[in-house]
Amino acid sequence: MTTPGSYPTPPRGDVTTIHDLGYRRYEGARVGQAGAWRALYGQGLRTMFGLGRPMKAKALPVLLALATLLPALALLAASAASQGGLPIRYAIILQPQLILFVLFTAAQAPELFSRDQQHRVLPLLLTREITRTSYATARLAALMTALFFVVLAPLLLLYIGEVGVAADPAAVFEKMGTRIGPVLAQATITAIALGSIGAALTIWTSRRAYATASVIGFFLTTAAIAVGIDNLLGVSQRVVELVAPVRTLSMLAFLLFGETTRGMELDPPGSIWLYIGALLAVSTAACAVLVARVRRLVP
Amino acid sequence: MGANGAGKSTLVKVLLGLVEPTSGSASLMGHDVVRDRGAIRALVGYMPEHDCLPPDMSAAEFVTWMARCSGLPAAAARDRSAEVLRHVGLFEERYRPMGGYSTGMAQRVKLAQALVHDPRLLILDEPTNGLDPAGRDEMLALIQRTGSEFGMSVLVSSHLLGELERICDGFVLIDNGRLVRAERLGALTGETGTLVIEVDGDATAFAESLSAHGLLAQHERTRVLVQLPDGSDDAATRATYDAVRDAAIRDGTGLLRLERRRGHLEDLFQ
Numbered sequence: 001m002t003t004p005g006s007y008p009t010p011p012r013g014d015v016t017t018i019h020d021l022g023y024r025r026y027e028g029a030r031v032g033q034a035g036a037w038r039a040l041y042g043q044g045l046r047t048m049f050g051l052g053r054p055m056k057a058k059a060l061p062v063l064l065a066l067a068t069l070l071p072a073l074a075l076l077a078a079s080a081a082s083q084g085g086l087p088i089r090y091a092i093i094l095q096p097q098l099i100l101f102v103l104f105t106a107a108q109a110p111e112l113f114s115r116d117q118q119h120r121v122l123p124l125l126l127t128r129e130i131t132r133t134s135y136a137t138a139r140l141a142a143l144m145t146a147l148f149f150v151v152l153a154p155l156l157l158l159y160i161g162e163v164g165v166a167a168d169p170a171a172v173f174e175k176m177g178t179r180i181g182p183v184l185a186q187a188t189i190t191a192i193a194l195g196s197i198g199a200a201l202t203i204w205t206s207r208r209a210y211a212t213a214s215v216i217g218f219f220l221t222t223a224a225i226a227v228g229i230d231n232l233l234g235v236s237q238r239v240v241e242l243v244a245p246v247r248t249l250s251m252l253a254f255l256l257f258g259e260t261t262r263g264m265e266l267d268p269p270g271s272i273w274l275y276i277g278a279l280l281a282v283s284t285a286a287c288a289v290l291v292a293r294v295r296r297l298v299p
Numbered sequence: 300m301g302a303n304g305a306g307k308s309t310l311v312k313v314l315l316g317l318v319e320p321t322s323g324s325a326s327l328m329g330h331d332v333v334r335d336r337g338a339i340r341a342l343v344g345y346m347p348e349h350d351c352l353p354p355d356m357s358a359a360e361f362v363t364w365m366a367r368c369s370g371l372p373a374a375a376a377r378d379r380s381a382e383v384l385r386h387v388g389l390f391e392e393r394y395r396p397m398g399g400y401s402t403g404m405a406q407r408v409k410l411a412q413a414l415v416h417d418p419r420l421l422i423l424d425e426p427t428n429g430l431d432p433a434g435r436d437e438m439l440a441l442i443q444r445t446g447s448e449f450g451m452s453v454l455v456s457s458h459l460l461g462e463l464e465r466i467c468d469g470f471v472l473i474d475n476g477r478l479v480r481a482e483r484l485g486a487l488t489g490e491t492g493t494l495v496i497e498v499d500g501d502a503t504a505f506a507e508s509l510s511a512h513g514l515l516a517q518h519e520r521t522r523v524l525v526q527l528p529d530g531s532d533d534a535a536t537r538a539t540y541d542a543v544r545d546a547a548i549r550d551g552t553g554l555l556r557l558e559r560r561r562g563h564l565e566d567l568f569q
Contacts, residue, residue, distance in 0.1 A: 023449040026417035030370045039367030119353045127345045129370040
């Protein structure tokens with residue numbers, strides 16, 4: 001404790017001054033490029049779900065994400081009513097939902113890649129601790145992470161539900177233990193494929209409407225071409241499945257979860273590696289397009 | 300400075316590494332702009348000419364994000380953001396989406412985001428674009444304060460010469476991508492060796508009358524310009540003033556103004 005006498009005596013004729021601290025230099029830590037990458041990635045991931053944005057920005061991603069959960073919930077309800085008698089088929093459920101994932105990509109990828117150009121934030125970012133390559137990777141990673149969660153949610157719901165509604169959960173869990181692998185694999189590969197294609201398409205324009213249309217257009221066109229060559233040329237089903245990414249992803253799901261359709265029984269599909277390889281090849285090409293485009297963008 | 304299309308923004312973009320120079324080289328604070336781009340990033344704050352504010356973000360959020368993208372840790376980014384927004388004069392408004400901001404507020408946010416990571420050099424591209432006269436004055440005062448109080452070097456690009464004159468120490472004039480002149484401002488806007496005289500009457504006749512008495516006089520519209528003797532010799536200058544006064548008395552011409560002409564940046568464009 002200090003005694004009153006030990007206080008420094010104020011200078012003679014002291015004047016009361018208001019201390020305006022004025023401008024203070026920043027002398028603290030700088031986390032450099034890694035920190036900047038995390039900031040860009042984090043902001044991107046939040047933007048994908050409209051977090052921290054007005055309600056308007058949340059509506060579409062949240063509705064689409066919820067819509068993907070509905071078929072899974074319906075199937076679980078039916079399965080519960082029949083006390084686990086109705087088999088839960090992941091690939092059958094996933095097949096129509098792939099369209100919703102494509103819609104999610106079409107709606108939300110432009111939020112990252114077109115908006116930064118539309119509002120001309122890109123030149124600001126590029127004069128900070130962000131290089132063109134780190135911009136491309138941070139934005140792409142945010143898109144893929146968001147897609148991963150969107151694809152994972154219904155599959156995980158089915159997985160948890162299947163264990164939950166079973167008469168003997170422990171026994172089912174024993175049997176199901178291996179199924180979490182396919183769930184994660186399907187979510188990862190779907191996120192990589194749709195994310196990289198979405199990014200490579202939407203980076204070309206600063207107009208969100210065009211960007212969205214280009215993503216939907218790409219998947220519609222590839223689907224139409226697949227149907228066309230199937231009907232007109234009668235080529236092998238293997239070729240048809242590889243032309244449209246959505247069909248490739250669907251086939252991958254059937255193989256991962258070990259499910260079959262009537263068609264697959266008549267004409268057995270190729271090796272699972274064929275589909276994984278095709279999807280990764282398309283993704284790699286899309287990533288290369290994205291990086292090349294970002295390198296050449298004139299802000 | 301330079302006219303529209305002179306290459307001001309291009310020069311700024313080359314210095315920032317946003318555009319690769321087609322030929323030649325440039326360095327900023329001792330770092331080559333192409334090879335040492337990484338070293339320059341932390342040293343420079345950039346306020347672009349164009350809009351760069353996402354309308355659905357708030358100023359607080361945007362400036363914090365920009366600080367983090369400059370490599371500041373999250374907590375420090377928030378502190379710095381609050382500090383620079385206060386400095387540029389944004390208070391409660393900083394939590395509102397920027398889409399509803401006036402041009403003046405938007406320009407302030409753009410300045411704040413350039414300052415937030417405490418750069419050593421501030422590059423402002425047309426900072427008073429779109430502002431009304433009052434907003435322009437405030438922005439210029441803010442820039443001047445930032446330069447003097449913060450100890451930052453400020454590089455302002457503008458085609459508005461009058462405003463540059465008020466805040467700058469030196470200038471670089473470019474035209475069509477080429478350097479025309481680079482000088483300290485004092486050299487240009489100091490007193491010149493010309494005496495400007497406005498008269499109540501016929502300027503032409505008064506100029507002739509002065510010439511007849513041995514002064515180097517000529518008329519320019521309604522004014523008469525008299526060349527002072529070289530060497531800024533006080534006695535000689537005073538003698539010239541006296542000669543003008545005497546001539547005015549002799550001709551019965553009223554003198555409205557009598558002053559040494561000052562240099563203006565505008566003169567460079569003539």
